[in-house]
Amino acid sequence: MAASSKTSHLAYPNPALFTTKDHRIYSAPSPALDPGPDDCIVHVRANGICGSDLHFWKTGAIGTCVVSSDYVLGHEGAGVVVSVGSNVTHLKVGDRVAIEPGVPCHACTNCTTGEYNLCADVVFSGAPPFHGSIRRFHEHPARYLHRLPETLTFGDGALLEPLSVVLHAFERAPTRLGGSALICGAGAIGLIALAVARASGAFPLVITDVDSGRLAFAKSFVPGCETVLIGMYSTVAENAATVGAVFEKLDTPLPKVVYECTGVQSSVCVAAFSCHRGGHLMLIGVGRDIMDGLPFMHLSLAEIDIIFINRYHHSWPYAIRVLQSGYIDLKPLVTHTFTLDEAVTALKTAADRTRNAIKIHILDGEL
Amino acid sequence: MYSTAGHCRNPSLQVTADHKIKLVSAPRLKPGVGEVLLHIKVTGICGSDIHFWKTGAIGSLTVDGDCILGHEAAGIVLEVGEGVSNFSKGDRVAVEPGVPCGTCFLCMKGRYNLCDDVKFSGVYPYHGSLQRFKVHPARWIHKIPDTMTLSQGALLEPLSVVMHGISRSHLSLGRGVVVCGAGPIGLIALAAARASGAHPIVITDLEPSRLAFAKEFVPCCQTYQVRRDIDAQENAKAIRSLFGEMEYEAPETILECTGVESSVVTAAYTVRKGGDLTVIGVGKAIMNNLPFMHISLAEINLKFINRYADTWPAGISALSGGVLNLDKLITHTFPLERAIDAMKLCSDVSKGSIKIHVIDDRDEI
Numbered sequence: 220m221a222a223s224s225k226t227s228h229l230a231y232p233n234p235a236l237f238t239t240k241d242h243r244i245y246s247a248p249s250p251a252l253d254p255g256p257d258d259c260i261v262h263v264r265a266n267g268i269c270g271s272d273l274h275f276w277k278t279g280a281i282g283t284c285v286v287s288s289d290y291v292l293g294h295e296g297a298g299v300v301v302s303v304g305s306n307v308t309h310l311k312v313g314d315r316v317a318i319e320p321g322v323p324c325h326a327c328t329n330c331t332t333g334e335y336n337l338c339a340d341v342v343f344s345g346a347p348p349f350h351g352s353i354r355r356f357h358e359h360p361a362r363y364l365h366r367l368p369e370t371l372t373f374g375d376g377a378l379l380e381p382l383s384v385v386l387h388a389f390e391r392a393p394t395r396l397g398g399s400a401l402i403c404g405a406g407a408i409g410l411i412a413l414a415v416a417r418a419s420g421a422f423p424l425v426i427t428d429v430d431s432g433r434l435a436f437a438k439s440f441v442p443g444c445e446t447v448l449i450g451m452y453s454t455v456a457e458n459a460a461t462v463g464a465v466f467e468k469l470d471t472p473l474p475k476v477v478y479e480c481t482g483v484q485s486s487v488c489v490a491a492f493s494c495h496r497g498g499h500l501m502l503i504g505v506g507r508d509i510m511d512g513l514p515f516m517h518l519s520l521a522e523i524d525i526i527f528i529n530r531y532h533h534s535w536p537y538a539i540r541v542l543q544s545g546y547i548d549l550k551p552l553v554t555h556t557f558t559l560d561e562a563v564t565a566l567k568t569a570a571d572r573t574r575n576a577i578k579i580h581i582l583d584g585e586l
Numbered sequence: 587m588y589s590t591a592g593h594c595r596n597p598s599l600q601v602t603a604d605h606k607i608k609l610v611s612a613p614r615l616k617p618g619v620g621e622v623l624l625h626i627k628v629t630g631i632c633g634s635d636i637h638f639w640k641t642g643a644i645g646s647l648t649v650d651g652d653c654i655l656g657h658e659a660a661g662i663v664l665e666v667g668e669g670v671s672n673f674s675k676g677d678r679v680a681v682e683p684g685v686p687c688g689t690c691f692l693c694m695k696g697r698y699n700l701c702d703d704v705k706f707s708g709v710y711p712y713h714g715s716l717q718r719f720k721v722h723p724a725r726w727i728h729k730i731p732d733t734m735t736l737s738q739g740a741l742l743e744p745l746s747v748v749m750h751g752i753s754r755s756h757l758s759l760g761r762g763v764v765v766c767g768a769g770p771i772g773l774i775a776l777a778a779a780r781a782s783g784a785h786p787i788v789i790t791d792l793e794p795s796r797l798a799f800a801k802e803f804v805p806c807c808q809t810y811q812v813r814r815d816i817d818a819q820e821n822a823k824a825i826r827s828l829f830g831e832m833e834y835e836a837p838e839t840i841l842e843c844t845g846v847e848s849s850v851v852t853a854a855y856t857v858r859k860g861g862d863l864t865v866i867g868v869g870k871a872i873m874n875n876l877p878f879m880h881i882s883l884a885e886i887n888l889k890f891i892n893r894y895a896d897t898w899p900a901g902i903s904a905l906s907g908g909v910l911n912l913d914k915l916i917t918h919t920f921p922l923e924r925a926i927d928a929m930k931l932c933s934d935v936s937k938g939s940i941k942i943h944v945i946d947d948r949d950e951i
Contacts (some may be wrong), residue, residue: 292611389758389759396749396778396900396909397900397909420910422907470731471903472899480674490925540761543785546759546785
């Protein structure tokens with residue numbers, strides 16, 4: 220195993236994608252890296268862009284995470300280890316790894332009871348103020364770098380993070396073999412949920428969206444699913460009736476779990492009316508701080524429980540196994556790729572709905 | 587022996603209190619209130635049918651007189667009784683054989699499979715489906731879509747056993763599993779585990795030919811031939827090594843489908859700490875040699891199942907949706923008039939049958 224060496228990453232520039240408090244994005248050299256003995260430096264070969272990156276750019280905050288100074292975006296990364304800290308024994312230079320962005324404190328009650336995703340002091344790389352991975356070289360605790368098998372590409376490695384979000388949702392609200400599934404929203408997360416439901420043996424599969432182009436993509440991504448176009452100007456009752464009619468046509472009762480992947484209030488309400496009595500609403504999507512208009516008595520009388528997720532825990536090994544098994548292929552979701560120098564264009568493309576991007580990857584070639 | 591000339595005759599395969607089976611005529615009953623009369627087209631034979639024949643008992647269930655066997659059935663509705671509005675003549679249905687009381691606390695809790703007063707078709711004194719005409723409560727038959735065959739309808743019962751076992755575990759996408767036993771239930775469990783996205787999957791058995799079939803049936807699985815010359819812990823170590831070297835990588839779920847003591851003990855040493863060992867197989871009344879302290883220190887969940895509850899709808903979705911295909915497990919078919927030969931073949935382990943279906947192809951007026 221190579222001794223700790225800081226020379227290779229210092230020999231190259233380290234461009235990074237920043238966002239600012241006043242809603243600008245720009246490419247500039249990353250702040251200097253200062254890895255400790257438990258850290259590694261990774262040459263990040265692939266980064267996915269997430270809706271939350273766009274949100275931090277455009278609105279400057281998600282919940283209590285507020286952009287108060289310039290910081291580097293990105294939390295869906297994978298690459299090659301170029302430097303290891305003196306305490307690191309399980310990784311060496313040259314290892315291909317995926318980056319699990321959230322580093323918890325390991326000492327609080329949440330951490331010690333298996334829910335480290337809920338750690339209040341988590342250092343989440345890519346959420347302000349912690350610098351993320353859309354840069355050439357990224358420092359990260361070795362403990363949260365997961366070795367990528369040879370059969371997975373860096374792009375696959377970068378997809379492990381959104382896949383982890385979905386796997387965590389399915390862990391909290393499983394759908395079993397032969398169970399029906401309803402997924403609200405055909406963006407990247409909704410499409411991954413559709414694929415995970417399929418691979419879990421769910422049938423029939425129904426997915427909704429307001430955009431017929433996205434539904435067409437869903438149909439080609441997971442053939443055999445049913446798509447439902449939600450009317451942007453229809454009422455919740457009208458849209459719920461449309462969804463209900465599809466299940467009737469399929470001669471299947473309403474699903475026991477609805478995976479809501481938009482975070483939009485009207486969609487959450489439609490989901491509430493599309494769920495089987497005694498079932499679960501799995502809210503994956505995130506949205507506004509306060510949600511009004513929830514059909515309280517409908518949910519109460521039907522004992523429909525609302526379950527939430529916040530990121531994931533212990534998911535990378537499963538996500539890696541899932542991709543290794545070949546049961547799911549998420550590569551078709553990567554509709555656009557850009558180089559690291561084009562990172563600003565990449566983010567702008569992600570924000571431009573007319574470009575119909577699903578998942579955008581920023582790739583940096585071998586040095 | 588029996589004349590096939592009269593289309594209204596009801597040939598039935600019955601077991602007797604003195605360990606014999608016979609093909610005799612049974613009455614064609616009329617459906618009462620809430621019941622339907624079915625033309626049974628397909629019945630699968632189960633190891634328990636053979637066991638009732640050869641030994642006359644399973645646990646406290648004893649064959650005290652003549653009883654028509656058969657509980658894995660599908661057929662066509664011929665007549666509906668009073669009060670039945672959701673079925674009509676010609677409907678293609680699968681039969682859920684257990685008819686619980688509906689009022690005891692177990693039924694009310696949804697665990698109707700545990701009802702003490704269940705009338706289970708094919709278990710004395712309740713006549714089963716190895717006959718041409720059978721009456722059954724409408725509440726316990728399930729319509730199957732045109733995309734499903736009646737043979738697939740008859741597979742829903744053993745599939746239900748497996749699905750109930752899986753529902754009591756945490757088996758899911760990307761998680762490892764071991765299936766112990768490559769008999770019909772083990773093979774269904776293997777296919778169901780694959781369809782649920784489990785990975786890696788290992789199936790174990792003593793017989794190489796059964797493992798070869800398993801590998802062809804679900805190619806992505808790994809097989810492990812259990813060795814009689816080493817003990818349970820050694821076998822467990824070898825099985826675990828197929829998953830990886832670390833505790834983390836050990837299989838979280840084991841679907842034990844043999845009911846054999848040594849296999850259950852091996853499974854206890856194989857499953858990951860905190861994992862689920864679900865014993866689907868049935869066996870001797872008393873089991874010895876359970877590694878108590880090992881199970882205790884590892885917080886292993888040792889679970890059991892008894893039949894199933896609320897599984898037909900999901901089974902129908904899985905089979906009709908093409909998520910799962912068990913057709914290859916039907917290795918032999920016999921007409922109803924040759925049900926005795928079907929039973930004999932099933933009881934002869936050397937013949938290597940997996941699932942035998944007794945089929946009554948005759949059309950009804």
